Amino acid sequence: MSTLENNQAIDFKANDAFSRAKGAVRTKVICHLGPKTKDPESISELVESGMNVACLNFAQGNTQQHLEIVQNLRMYLAATKRMCAILVDTRGAKARTGKLKNSQPVKLKGGSTVRIMPDLDFLGDETAFGVSYSNLSQVMAPGRDILIDDGLVHLVVTEINGKNVDCTVVADAVLGEQKGVNLPGIRTDMPTLTAKDEQDLILSCEQKVDIVAASFIRKAEDAKKVRQFLDTHGGSNIKMFSKIENQEGLENFDEILSLSDGILVARGDLGIEIPTEKVTIAQKMMIAKCNIAGKPVVTATQMLDSMINNPRPTRAETTDVANAV
Template sequence: MTSKRTKIICTMGPATEDDEVLRGLIANGMNVARFNFSHGSHDYHRNNIERVRRISAELKLPVAIMLDTKGPEVRTGELKDHQKVTLETGAHVVVTTDEGVAGTAERFSLDYKLLPTEVKKGSVILIDDGLIGLEVERVEGADMHCTVVNGGELGEKKGVNIPNVDISLPSVTEQDRADIMFGCELGIDAIAASFIRNGAAVDEIRRLCADSGVRNVYIFPKIESALGVKNFDEILEHSDGIMVARGDLGVEVNPAEVPHIQKTIINKCNAAYKPVITATQMLDSMIHNPRPTRAEVADVANAIYDGTDCIMLSGETAAGKYPVEAVKMMTSIALDTERYLGEHNEYHDRGGIKNVNSAIGAAAVEISDRVGATCIICPTHSGRTARLISNFRPKLPIYAMSPSNHAIRKTCFQWGVQAFKTTEQGSLAATCYNALSLAKELDLVETGEIVVITAGDPQTSPSQGDYTTSTNMTMVCQIQ
């Protein structure tokens, strides 16, 4: 069985509302459906989540559901007659938090009341992904007097970034809380948490999920601010994985720094055995064009060489003209790039040996190489064993066998792992027998081939029977 090993996340939106388009996305490589809760009602998202699950079941291809929170945002207010205005470079403009103002080119509002107390002379205000740049000259009450550094057309409800200012907005807003609780009710698999600035915010989301009766949702903080970069090690420690959200990140920090930040984040996630998503503008030109630029192709390939587990499409699938073509292109790039991964990443360079689990994982990969195995089989209840093996980037297929549908969907974030449903696990011998039997039934292995099995043995696990937390066994089998 041959398939790409890098996982693809597709953002849902108006362009995916047709069942045939959604079927095309799943059939051509989509592993995760991302729902952006900055847009759409709960009913809208509920209907589309149900569609993803229905078509996924029809195609017998697992697809995970990811909820992306809106997060704390600052936006521009209403403009006079709701018409865009032009800010000229070098002009003087007053930015106010008085939302009763009908905005003009001389004076307009933002929706964050505390901003005048948090900026100072020299602070920079960026609007609409940095297309407009203002520099604060002085603050008078609710008014910030600014010089237009980069002019442009100003619209209503445009996003605002204030680099290097730790704004007091809560990391998890009331809307985020309502959205997360709604997602937990629907059984989502992962949360992409926007504008996370510290580990405490991740813990807050985890507690919110637990209060909703859900304890096993992946939480992926999105690193998209200077403060998120500064506190990255702390955020990583508290998270299940990370999303490199290059859009807002490239506004908050010097865009020239983003490639280095991306590589550093990916390396640290690999070392921590946590999945990492590279996102934003990967095939951006395919929103309008049927083929990507060569630079975009190189960007996707280099993220894979860096060690990303997942690559993400945003507007390309949510609102683009060519959503299915974009997924096909990403799959094509991944397949071709993965042929050369051995030349760029060796398993012993990815995180090292830190504990018994990682030692067993490294041993399983090396043994599979030396004995000429055709695959590595990971019976797992939680998906952790498969994730461990995935991190070493073996050349062989990784087959996760699990009785848990949720664990199967979580492998949709794990590089190189294909997951299959098996019966409930009991003793180690029964678990391995069931896994091998399923592999033969699915034609994943043939008589005479050698396979490596790695798992957690509940009878020898030091965690008193909680075999979902420890990988402690590897064995070699020949298919009879």
């Protein structure tokens, strides 16, 4: 039966049209845990409400907070005999903005010029700021876009001045510290694992977590490096999921999939690195290939985002979840 034939036969009035068979739940729920959900009571509520995987975002928080979550979760699981996996989401080698004067966000005016400098110690303002990527001037060219803070800040390169990059601000925006910097369509030479990533992976091995989601996997060699690092540090039993977050990762998807235990579709950065309208197509492609390969695939970013503040999801969000499943 074709997809069209299957869909037209759906009885939307049936109460059990989308019910889950007991013991046959294929789709799992992953929850990011942080300072507000690290206590035993919150963890208990999350597991009992359906959390299958607890995700620790190592781009945020500190080691002590993460260890506290692991300890509280494992104590609860031991006492109740329930099951819940632990997934570590690495920070990855992503360019970020540097410090600003008085550590305060600055307003950038549309049409103005701003200089980007490869100097994290530089105290930036509305005329110039630093970034963590030292080779920015070598990979950029006039006319190229630079997107900061998930695209909230849009700059267009006008000139390369030595190691500095001069840009025009496309529209009024607010620039903050430690915000992600995306270079759509640009292949960078940033390392697969930063010093922080290596420390976090060693901690993950020591804590015997279940899954590591490696950020910004661009090619097969990246996946190999993460796998080898885990194996070398006692993490051979840890599953390695590759996060696909840019054009290069999509182009090399087949070889990345073959070397990974699973895939995480990171729609946030991916939606900045490639045209937004292509994210859905890329998502469908990756999910289908993972299904064929028999490997798990995670769809992430802005999933049920409105429920941070509201008790019910939007209609668009429920459709998004159904489409991912």
